[in-house]
């Protein structure tokens with residue numbers, strides 16, 4: 658198998674890829690999969706540049722939902738103490754610091770089942786305007802959206818809406834019981850219809866099978882317009898949550914997931930998201946080589962620690978890579 662086959666892989670985004678086709682890519686002998694992914698990556702992106710996004714939890718804890726990986730569900734006792742919605746000035750100050758640290762996108766997360774109209778949502782819209790005024794890309798993740806709320810976010814200038822499918826349709830009921838897969842898809846289509854870019858990814862290592870990982874990638878491939886940004890989270894096991902007991906992280910499966918995403922979605926940003934602080938430099942380097950071209954920068958994710966900024970800088974320097982401008 659040579660370059661011609663790899664280029665076919667890159668071009669396949671244009672045709673419909675069903676689960677069997679995604680499986681055939683995912684299960685290629687690793688050197689063949691890696692070659693196709695590296696080739697697809699270089700065709701669409703500067704392979705030296707890693708886009709950096711910084712996260713801030715603007716409303717922490719007390720969530721009505723029961724997502725089995727999450728520290729912020731009110732149904733579980735975890736390290737998280739609920740906090741009220743952040744103040745606009747504090748959020749904009751955090752975004753300014755993130756920009757100074759090299760981030761080009763600022764992502765604000767709220768532990769909500771979904772958006773409710775009213776003062777809290779108006780304040781989030783103001784946060785979006787404040788982040789945009791710094792010349793950064795803005796992203797929010799607020800749970801489910803109705804069409805008029807997606808429209809209001811778009812009018813405030815929001816660039817990306819983050820809403821993850823997290824796993825396959827089949828495994829989803831093992832992860833959460835308080836909302837369903839079709840609810841997630843409906844919000845994604847409202848965001849799309851309002852003209853927002855999508856950030857939509859998943860979690861690996863929460864007890865799902867390889868087939869679930871393949872089916873999640875096939876969900877993205879089946880979208881009329883796949884997400885521009887795909888965060889690949891490795892489960893951060895949170896004490897007090899049910900999925901922490903099922904953690905089954907396998908680094909080769911992470912590498913296959915990244916490489917398959919790169920072949921199937923050649924022009925999307927693929928982010929090595931949660932779980933990076935527990936990964937070796939070698940594993941992160943392998944993921945960058947296979948087409949991951951984005952990461953969360955900064956000391957914290959939402960409620961847990963991220964890889965330290967100086968470690969990230971040292972790693973990129975050692976690899977001769979750099980943060981995207």
Ligand code: SAM
Nearest residue numbers: 726727768769798799800821890891892893931
């Ligand atoms: N409430 C909103 C929602 O559910 O979409 C937004 C916040 S939620 C924390 C955003 C995403 O973070 C989840 O969909 C999941 O992919 C990721 N996430 C949350 N906790 C995680 C954990 N312990 N390990 C890995 N990823 C996690």
Ligand code: DTB
Nearest residue numbers: 728766888930931958959960961
């Ligand atoms: C995403 O896919 N991962 C981020 C962001 N989108 C919102 C969240 C990761 C959370 C990790 C666990 C925590 O810090 O609570």
Ligand code: SF4
Nearest residue numbers: 720722724727730768
């Ligand atoms: Fe956590 Fe979001 Fe689920 Fe709430 S809806 S429990 S914040 S992942």
